[in-house]
Amino acid sequence: MKIPPYYTKFFQRYDxxxxxxxxxxxxxxxxxRTGLVYTLNEEYVKIMFMPALASNLHMNxxxxxxxxxxxxxxLTFEGYQFKGEYLSHEELNGNDKALNDSYLxxxxxxxxxxGFDLENVLSNKYSKQKVExxxxxxxxxxxxxxxxxxGKNINQLNPES
Amino acid sequence: xxxxxxxxxxxxxxxxxxxxxxxxxxxxxSYISQVHxxxxxxxxxxxxxxxxxxxxxxxxPHFSVVVTNPVTFSMxxxxxxxxxxxxxxxxxxxxxxxxxxxxxMYRAEDIFKLKAVVVGKIISIEKQFDGFKS
Numbered sequence: 001m002k003i004p005p006y007y008t009k010f011f012q013r014y015d016x017x018x019x020x021x022x023x024x025x026x027x028x029x030x031x032x033r034t035g036l037v038y039t040l041n042e043e044y045v046k047i048m049f050m051p052a053l054a055s056n057l058h059m060n061x062x063x064x065x066x067x068x069x070x071x072x073x074x075l076t077f078e079g080y081q082f083k084g085e086y087l088s089h090e091e092l093n094g095n096d097k098a099l100n101d102s103y104l105x106x107x108x109x110x111x112x113x114x115g116f117d118l119e120n121v122l123s124n125k126y127s128k129q130k131v132e133x134x135x136x137x138x139x140x141x142x143x144x145x146x147x148x149x150x151g152k153n154i155n156q157l158n159p160e161s
Numbered sequence: 162x163x164x165x166x167x168x169x170x171x172x173x174x175x176x177x178x179x180x181x182x183x184x185x186x187x188x189x190x191s192y193i194s195q196v197h198x199x200x201x202x203x204x205x206x207x208x209x210x211x212x213x214x215x216x217x218x219x220x221x222p223h224f225s226v227v228v229t230n231p232v233t234f235s236m237x238x239x240x241x242x243x244x245x246x247x248x249x250x251x252x253x254x255x256x257x258x259x260x261x262x263x264x265x266m267y268r269a270e271d272i273f274k275l276k277a278v279v280v281g282k283i284i285s286i287e288k289q290f291d292g293f294k295s
Contacts, residue, residue, distance in 0.1 A: 019178050019180075019190050019227065021180045021188035021189070021190045022188060023182060023186060023188055027182060027186060027221075027223075028182070028223045028225070028240065029180035029181065029182055029188050029223075029224065029225045030225075030238075031178065031180045031188075031190065031225055031227055031238060032289065033227075033236065033289070033290065053289055053290060064186060066185075066186055066187050066188065067188065068187070068188045068189060068190050069190075070178065070190035070191070072192065077176070077192070079192065081189070081190055081191075083187060083189075116175075116231065116234075118234060142213070144190075144191060144192060146192055146194070146209065146210070146273070147210075148210070149210075150210050150212065151191075151210065151212035151213055
C-alpha cells in the first residue's frame with residue numbers, strides 16, 4: 001500500500017506517542033514505547049526506539065518480522081495502527097538524531113502544557129540512552145481513535161487521507 | 162501486588178494500551194481506558210469497542226497491557242492470560258462507574274460506554290520505564 005500524506009503529517013505532530021509491538025519466540029506480544037516515527041517514502045516508516053527499553057525487540061523481529069506500531073495523540077486521542085513487516089535495524093544518522101531530538105523537545109513541551117512534566121525524566125534519566133531505528137514496510141493502516149466503529153482499515157474511511 | 166507506584170498507574174488518568182496476537186501471528190495494539198486491580202492475581206480491563214482485540218483474545222488468550230503512573234511516568238508491561246469476559250455483576254458495575262468518571266474527565270461520555278470487562282490472570286510484571294520518584 002501507499003501511505004497517504006495525511007499520516008505523514010500526523011507523525012509530524014508533537015502530541016503523538018508511539019507503541020511498537022512484536023512477537024517473542026513463544027508467540028506472545030512484546031511492546032515498547034517509541035520515539036519519533038516518520039515516513040521514509042510512500043511505503044516505509046522509520047521508528048526510533050531506545051534498545052534499553054526494548055531488549056527483546058531485535059531478536060523478536062529476527063524470529064517473526066510481522067510488527068505493528070500504533071501512534072496516538074496524547075491530546076485528542078486520535079490514533080492509527082500501522083501493521084507491516086520488519087525490513088532493517090539501523091543506527092541513527094545525523095538527520096534522524098536531529099529529527100528525534102526535535103520531536104522529544106516538542107512532545108515534552110506539549111505534554112507539559114496539559115500538566116504532565118516529562119522533562120525531568122527524559123533529561124535526567126534517558127537523555128544519554130542510545131537510540132536506534134527500525135524500518136518497517138507498511139502493509140495496512142487501521143484507525144484507533146476511540147469512538148464507535150473504530151478499528152477500520154483506512155481504506156474504508158473518509159479519504160481526506 | 163503492594164507496589165503503590167504501580168497501583169497509581171491503574172487510575173485511568175493516562176490511557177494504557179493492550180496488545181494481542183491474531184491467528185496469523187500479527188500483533189495488535191489498542192487503547193484501553195481502564196485497568197482495574199481486582200486482587201493480587203487478576204486485573205480487569207475495560208472493553209468499549211468490540212473489534213480486532215476482541216477476536217484475537219478469544220483465539221489466543223495471552224495478552225499484555227501497558228500502564229503508566231501519571232505522577233512518576235514509570236511504565237509497566239503486564240502479561241496476562243484471559244480468565245473470563247464479564248458483561249454484568251458487581252465488578253462490571255464498579256468498573257462502569259469508574260469509566261463514567263474517566264469519560265467525564267475526557268468529556269467523552271458518549272463514546273466511553275462499558276460493554277464488557279476482560280478479566281486476566283497476571284503472568285508477569287515488567288517495569289519498562291523507570292520514571293522519577295514522587
